Amino acid sequence: MNIVSSIMPPEELSQEVVRDFPEGEFLFFDGIEAAGESFFSAEVFITYGEDLTEEHINKTTKLKWIMVMSAGMDEMPLKSCKEKGILITNARGIHKIPMAEFALGTMLGHVKQKALLMENEKARVWNRNLPIEELHGKTLLIIGVGAIGGEIARLAKCFGMKVARVNRNGRENPWTDGIYPVSGLTQILPEADFIVSILPSTPETKHLLKEEHFIAMKDSAVFMNIGRGDLVEEKVLLSALEKKQLSHAYLDVFENEPLPEGHPFWSMENVTVTPHLSSRTKNYLPRSFEIFKHNLHTYIKNNKDYMNVVDLERGY
Incomplete structure (x- = not known):
């Protein structure tokens, strides 16, 4: 053999x-x-x-x-x-352990103002009036549960988060509080503080998120994509970010990789770019x-x- x-x-x-x-x-x-x-x-x-x-x-x-x-x-x-x-x-x-840790670490870093704290440290600025928040009580929406999403949900519950999920098969998960079909995205999006996608790239998931979904989000919502970059057309996401339809996007995957040097995502204040490494271990x-x-x-x-x-x- x-x-x-x-x-x-x-x-x-x-x-x-x-x-x-x-x-x-x-x-x-x-x-x-x-x-x-x-x-x-x-x-x-x-x-x-x-x-x-x-x-x-x-x-x-x-x-x-x-x-x-x-x-x-x-x-x-x-x-x-x-x-x-x-x-x-x-x-x-x-991938479930490294990607779940990446997702929770990113969410924690967001509410604890990690990026701004690092900037202040470099500039030697002592500012105790930053808007520090908690994950506790926040609502997390996971798009595409599976093994990775299930582990993210488990860790999120440890922090006292409310966890909703969207998937096609309707499989039960002990760590989620609500299950929604893909058609129900616009119903749950207005409640979500964090939206995390772990969807694979398939004909059904390509450009699944449309303008209407970003319009439905809170303007304080955080979107994180650690699945596949073709979940949303870049022009749709760029428009939503420019219009401040959401607070921040953490992007680990892109339609074209590596992300070109002159791409707008690199310089946008409400975007954090990482080079497709959420699963690395x-x-x-x-x-x-x-x-x-x-x-x-x-x-x-x-x-x-x-x-x-x-x-x-x-x-x-």
Whole structure:
């Protein structure tokens, strides 16, 4: 069984998986170009999901399973994989701890005026009259709950926040106080102090937020996007920020990345830009490989106990 990886993991991880699965012939490369012809001999392929093309899939004859070591499927040739009957699993869920901490840290920093405090420190300004607030009692709206949103909700409840959620499947979550369909966004938005989106990029979520949604927000509301940048057209968000229809936007993802040097978001006082790093953690690959190892056991045993099977129609 040839297992080819376009990810070059730390040596301790590669040695561990080779040791645990002696029935596999593992080849690790730094990128699919480095893998070259080895890719076409693979029965199992490990990737971040950004290097495969339709041409790769159409030419392969042995590939049966792709393990994507990320959650996003934006650049995966899903149609070709479906036509070939290739199983795809991903690392969905491993981001919940770093991304939930990022979201709560950002919200805390906002109410505690962290950015202004840092500016005052640099300028040696002693000002005890800053409008410091609390998260306690604030209403958080999470768009797209899932594993990440569920962890954000859990941590938010620890701070005494009210938590509402919007999603399509209506799954219960013990940490949320109310569930709304996507069609009910304008109903709950006027109550939200913080709006956090963790939605993936799919045909259903692309440009989901419209002008009407920002009009419905409190002018004191804070919008945070740590999901995908195509949730809202940039011109719509720019207009809402210029019109002060919301207080602040914390943006970790963008329609085009990296964000161009001259983009207005860089210089707007009511925007904070971070370079798509909310999910970053040194535990990323170890957690991904735990899912891979579980699924490789399943693959070898030929049973159905896979984690995170991707629906090739929905794209997640």
